[in-house]
Amino acid sequence: MLQPRPSQEKILEYTTGTMGVSAVPGSGKTWTLSLLAADIIARNVLDLDQEVLIVTLVNSAVDNFTQRIGEFLKQRGLLPHLGYRVRTLHGLAHDIVRERPALVGLDVNFQIVDEREGNRIRTSAAEEWLYQHPNFFDDYLDPDFDEGKRDWVRREKLPRLVDDIAYQFIRTAKDMQLTPQAARERLDDLPIPLPLAEAGVEIYGAYQHSLAYRGAVDFDDLIRLAYQALQLDEDLLARLRHQWPYILEDEAQDSSQVQEKILRLLAQNWVRVGDPNQAIYETFTTAKPELLRDFIREADFPRTLPTSGRSTSSIISLANSLVEWTQSEHHLEAARTALAPPYIQPTSPDDHQANPPDRAEQIHLIEKGYSPKGELKAIAKSLEQWLPDHPEETVAVLVPRNTRAQHLADLLRQADIEPVETLLRSTSQTRKTAGALGNILAYLANPGSANKLASVYRVWRRDAKEGENKEVWEEVKELAQLIRKCSHVEDFLAPGPDQDWLSTLDLEEEQEASLRDFREMVERWLKTILLPIDQMILTLSQDLFTTPMELAIAHKLAVFLRQLSNAHPNWGLPSLTDELAVVARNERRFISFTSDTGFDPEAHKGKVVLTTAHKAKGLEWDRVYVISVNNYNYPSGAAYDQYISERWYVRDNLNLPAETLAQLKAAFSDDVFHWYEEGTASQKARVEYVKERLRLLYVGITRAKKELVITWNKGRRGELQPALAFVALQEDRN
């Protein structure tokens, strides 16, 4: 086993009380925390019904921890899986609520709607509200617009804006533990009306009503209700405190206020680890990196993990100078707290993970301002040159938004470079399994379609795609093309006498056999049409899948679709197929769907990984491109900056979602001096955004191990500037 570094040793010495750890990127915090969990279990201090509770941010981290702790336990001769529990906040909240659903007004069979279903319900509530209040926002529109333009904005733009407002209002209200009724009563009591908050409450009420009708809660409700349950029942709290005598929390910089409150109630011995400099989920949540900083300061044992063997010393000093510049030179006083020490320290040369040899010339901060398209072209060209010489190295391009990545992917394909887009939209195995099933269901919903049948053929022979022999796949494609041309599908699948389409073709023996086998298979599948959806999926799966993981995913999908179909008895196959397509695109996050153990950059050597900077967190590559670092994506609070949340058609640069939240908070504030004042919240939101974006840049830079390229573009109209921080880094290096 690897020997812990001295700073890690100090953390492993922990026995009781509170400990706060500030960890720099690449300092091995997951490893250390897993080892600490295993250590505690091995110390034999836990009763049989007690567990170490590990709380982390995302599902893939749950798997990571579970596996690592399991391995550490095995090394100590103990049974894996016992004595600890790893959860995301949602998973933990689910566990707590499941202890006693009735306590918070839930039926035992309560359903959890995921983000997509929640979005659908909310969007329709927002649309309904807007339909009833078509002129509500007139007062907020740019007064220079004529009636025609106003009308256009009402029609084309407001639905999205109202949905956005509703989204943030509902999340915040839940974070504040407010029910629609409570918010409503409070607003009714106020002497001065708060119209935006009023609108929010009405949509919130309609949304909750729809959820209740379905017997469902959303993810935010889970957290709200978990906290409520712990407050309501002392016995429950006492039991859970007994059950989890140790709580280890990872990524604590992204903890929301309510997460902190829940853990504060539960914790006796509490270790919080995080990097406040990497807090990038603050917008629209109540997470604040300051909370972790405060905790570390006040903890019984404040600790740091400052050493990182990830990057070259030049990259480390670039990251450190961003922290330094922000702290001392950012022109916006309020933004200076965005980043803070500890600075990253390289490891000692004899460390098991020593830093890569320094190559300062491999940091490219490109001064030239490209056009948006030109920037992508330059990146594609750079990659085209770099890849052939580095087949064993890893590389990623960090984009600000998914659409940028799509454009870049197209360009790369034109240059015969197949990018890895997994991080943008999907997790591999779930997507493949759901996709394969989805294709077949889509056909069964429309069995006369030769096109869909051809897709089914490709799915059925999909192994050939990944096989060594490219010709086999070519042949599959040819046969699929042939099926596509079959004008009457029934003549292929259920031919009358003398009408067999197959016998009209001039095929080689093997090809004909393949199509006959296929026909037999599809005939069987067609007969599943009257089965309930879960049985249909399971039957198809038996023919389609062989690996345990595929079968497990299919089983889960079967249960999932059955639940959906119970909740929506009128949904036919097409709607259910749509849902599978959504899973395939991975928009729908399965909570605790643990077949995807996270993304491993090392599995994609010599390939270009496309990702947003947010999704890149926790990962590392040999070479990293951070692109579009301009004052739109990384504003600095300068007068000429533009902000994504300030819609062009709204007067006075108001950020209406932020204004709405400010009204809600004002309604519940006891402080008469903090009454709502229009525009203040929009300004404040700017500062928060500026700070978060600085941290995002820091995250981007610290993903690179050996080489780093940063570029910027001037925007479509050519009016954008390089981000101020970027300019500062350039100056620093010069």
Added chain:
Amino acid sequence: MLQYTTPQLSIIESPFDAKTFLHGPAMTGKTTAGVERISYLIENGVPAGSILILVPQRTLAEPYRQALYHPDLPAGGLVTTLTVGGLARRSLETFWPLISEESGFAQPDLPPTFLTMESAQYYMAHIVRPFMREEGYFETVTIKRNRLYSQIIDNLNKAAVVGFPHTELGERLQSAWVGELAQSRVYADAQDCANAFRDFCLEYNLLDFSLQIELFRDLLWPNPTCRRYLTDTYRHLIADNLEEDVPLTHDLLENWLPDFDSALLIADHEAGYRRFLGADPDSARRLRHVCGKEVEFTTPLVSSPAVQAFNAHLTPAIRRELPPPGLPTLDIDSALSIEIRQYYPEMLTWVADKIRSLVEEGTPPGEIVVLAPFLSDALRFSLRELLIAQGIPSRSHRPSRALREEPTTHALLTLAALAHPQWEITPSQSDVTYALLQAIKGLDLIRARLLTKIIYRATQGKPTLSNFERIRPETQERITYQLGNRYQALRDWLYAYRENDPHPLDHFLSRLFGELLSQPGFGFHTDHDQGEITANLIESVQKFRWAVGKTLEAADVPLGKEYLLMVQDGVIAAQYIKRWGAPPDDAVFMAPAYTFLMNNHPVTYQFWLNAGARGWYERIYQPLTHPYILSRDWEQGEIWTDANETEVSLERLQRLASGLLRRCREKVYIGISTLSEQGYEQKGLLLQAVNRVLQER
């Protein structure tokens, strides 16, 4: 011929005036003695008609029924087997005129309508909906509407069987509540709805279960005529599984017992599995003092010493107590085998393989049971398919699906909608496709869809089907003339029906089945399953018509349309019970653990799946009702806390595990998948307790 133990014989052959309270753990031969006691009574001249068997639910009378059908039994009158609800209903049917004046009904001179669970739910939905719509009732509670209705009905029933006024429901629930304040309002809402439902029943002469019970208890049983009839008719009583029965039964028996010549009251220890339905084992215990004699059976007759020892060690482990001294030596490897797999389907494959090897070694499949706290359809289906692949027969506790999920009923109701354009229900394209697919023999999915696309339209909210001959010839050819003719016959039949006054829906379905679908060339021809489902649907419609027909008629609502809408809404969810072609008895049984317990049939090997799940011990939470707070011995004013909940959970788990092990002859196999069916990791109390026992090793 069964061999009986001496204690059993002393019960069986006890005098004709003996009144005995027989109790003991499961599988000690109590029911066997009870069953044989009846044969003994009859063989020795007691008229069968004077014997009453009282059980909490009908399935528990099965051993008695089997014995009563035994050819060796002398011919004669019939033994009566009843539940307390059945007794109430039967008495009301017979003696209604005696009490109609006092019943509180608005129209006492008219006969009452007995409501089934379904029709009660239907009326409840009608009563609750306006409260929700207009007054915002139940806004804070997250529950499916149908469960909301059923829980209010459940409350009324509990008040009746436990014996307190239904008007106290809300207050009782509220006073024990520790949680969110908004919930108090919900209890008040539930109370209002219960009151409104009761008023409605009284106004329209409707007898739901709770009213049947209350009227029987308060008016009929005290009525000398009725009581004399009952006491004269029944002279000998066997009451089994008293621990699963409600306090009302215990009250009744306490009162009735002196009138019987002989009585055998039987109660299990460590059971009470129907608690959520109002069962009260504590209340049952008081009957021991009313009987002249008390006998306890203690010797387990089923489980092996190793399984008994496992049970003895598991009990303190579940209760989180230290093992008491003097426990039998643990021989865990003989009693238990645990298998861990990463994924759920892998675990199922292991189960199927293991079952195959047991069967190959000579175990009859009927001696194997696969248990889980709940059985998802996916689990049931997957395991059945795996067993079929191994050539092993299996059966499942639930041979049915809800009406709306049954393709046959779906097809029939779609055809009903097509035959009644005046209902203005327009089925979807796929509904019509699937209906044609099933109705027309030989039609395949591709042609069914093609046909539907051409012939089916919804015009001004009304469904229409066009003639086959109006289709273009080349398309006719694609569909084939033979199938086209069959479609045309179906269409002609439906349109001929449309010409005349509509029949009641059940009559319509009978005709549709008899005149068309069961004929050669149509899908239900010679298909027994579909015939059975059709019969079941007709029966459900019939019951619906009897219960609500008049009310609907008065409101001028077509019954058929209302039935369809209610099925769509899930308010009517009748399950059909398979009557023909029952599955082979010698088959692996897959069931929820509680169902297996209530079937009371021991086996050699048990497979416990999802051992980490909470369902093994978790009470069915119901936000509008509560079995413990609404029970008789709940002190009003006490608060229901997490400590109560935990205590109840552990007790439930202990009773369940012990009940299972007592019904296991040789060995338990526990199949664990690290990730559950849903992809969650599960570490429930059962797993923890088993782990504890393993560590004792």
